[in-house]
Amino acid sequence: MTTVQPRSEVSSVLRPAAEHPEPASPLRASLVYAKRAxxxxxxxxxxxxxxxxxxxxxxxxxxxxxxxALAGSVDAYVQYLIPGIFAQTIIMITMYTGLTLNKDxxxxxxxxxxxxxxxxxxxxxxxxxxxxxxxxxxxxxxxALGFMLGFRPEGGLLSVLVATVLLLVFAFALSWMWTMIxxxxxxxxxxxxxxxFILMPLVFAxxxxxxxxxxxxxxxxxxxxxxxxxxxTAMRDVMSGSPVASDILLVFVWSAILVAGFGPISMMLYNRxx
Numbered sequence: 001m002t003t004v005q006p007r008s009e010v011s012s013v014l015r016p017a018a019e020h021p022e023p024a025s026p027l028r029a030s031l032v033y034a035k036r037a038x039x040x041x042x043x044x045x046x047x048x049x050x051x052x053x054x055x056x057x058x059x060x061x062x063x064x065x066x067x068x069a070l071a072g073s074v075d076a077y078v079q080y081l082i083p084g085i086f087a088q089t090i091i092m093i094t095m096y097t098g099l100t101l102n103k104d105x106x107x108x109x110x111x112x113x114x115x116x117x118x119x120x121x122x123x124x125x126x127x128x129x130x131x132x133x134x135x136x137x138x139x140x141x142x143x144a145l146g147f148m149l150g151f152r153p154e155g156g157l158l159s160v161l162v163a164t165v166l167l168l169v170f171a172f173a174l175s176w177m178w179t180m181i182x183x184x185x186x187x188x189x190x191x192x193x194x195x196x197f198i199l200m201p202l203v204f205a206x207x208x209x210x211x212x213x214x215x216x217x218x219x220x221x222x223x224x225x226x227x228x229x230x231x232x233t234a235m236r237d238v239m240s241g242s243p244v245a246s247d248i249l250l251v252f253v254w255s256a257i258l259v260a261g262f263g264p265i266s267m268m269l270y271n272r273x274x
Contacts, residue, residue, distance in 0.1 A: 026119040033113075033126020037100070038133055051138035055089045059145050062209065070210055075150050082146035083163065083235045084208035089142050090135045090171050091203065091228060095195035097131050098178030102188050110270070121267055128175045135171050139164055155241035162243070163235040166251050170231050173255035176262035183269035202228045227254040 024032070062085060067077035101124070104110055113123045143151075143160060153159050178195060185191050205222055212223040223229050231254075234247040 024118055024122075026122060026125075029118040029122035030125040030129060033123050034129035035126075037127050037130025051093055051134045052141060054093065055085075055138050055142040056145060058089060059085050059142055059149070063149060066209065078146065078149050078151050080236075081209065082143070082149075082151040083239050084206075084232045086139060086142045086146070086163075087167055087228065087232045087235060088203050088208050089138050090167055091174065091231075092199060093134065093138055094131070094171050094175045095178050095192070095199065096134075097128060097175040098182035098191050098195065099188055100131075101127060101179055101182040102185070102191055105183070120271070124179055124266060124270060128172055128179070131175065132168055132172065135168055136164075139167070153239040153241075155239050155243075159239045159241060159243075163238045166234055166238070166248065167231060169255050170227070170251055170258075173258035176259055176266055180262045180266045180269065183266060202226060207232055227258075230254055 059082075062081060063074055063078060067074035067081070071077035071080060110123060114120075155162075177198075178191075181194055182191055185194065205219065206226050206228040207223060208228070212220050212229070215223060230247070230250050234244070234251045237244045237247055
């Protein structure tokens, strides 16, 4: 003969199974999606082509093609070029954040993310954080090649690490712009075209390759306010052992402007699109 337990006892037995786990914090959720971005690289190693071959090609090409013409010798040009080419390498590959996001949206993966009980921006923030690993790899290759070519920062290794942090902060902020564009356009080809249209003047109309003093006055005005020039100037100052606080502060100001300008728009588009 079976006995019937009182309702209070039954509820006490079932309550633990019925309780829902605590939702992940915004940081934890973002880190989980960052791990997903890194696992994608592990399963598709071809994604590392741009962060391995591209830095080597750009560094060697500009050093040996233009070093003698612009600075009189390759050795002299390397000291000026490496901080700039370091910045250019990472800034150029930030657009792949938008390409990856565009693929995920096209496949419907972000529709599934939206149904999960996590912090809403976590998939976007996590993807951007995961790309920091790619940026670090590209930067390490560029700097290693620079040292092989004779680059010697007067500020020592610590100055290189500080300059890298500044660049990664700016790259994270700039990636929000590609995120917004990825949510606006329908195809990867359209995103690639728009990205190159924006990146070309930002990168080449800057102080990465030559001193702006050699440029026409009307172009110097744009170069001076170009955020890429701001970042490169701060990095050169830091690596030379003479950091300028105002230049470093300006990097953070530009980064805050990019996040504040493109972050909310990206989230609005993300909520609508998914």
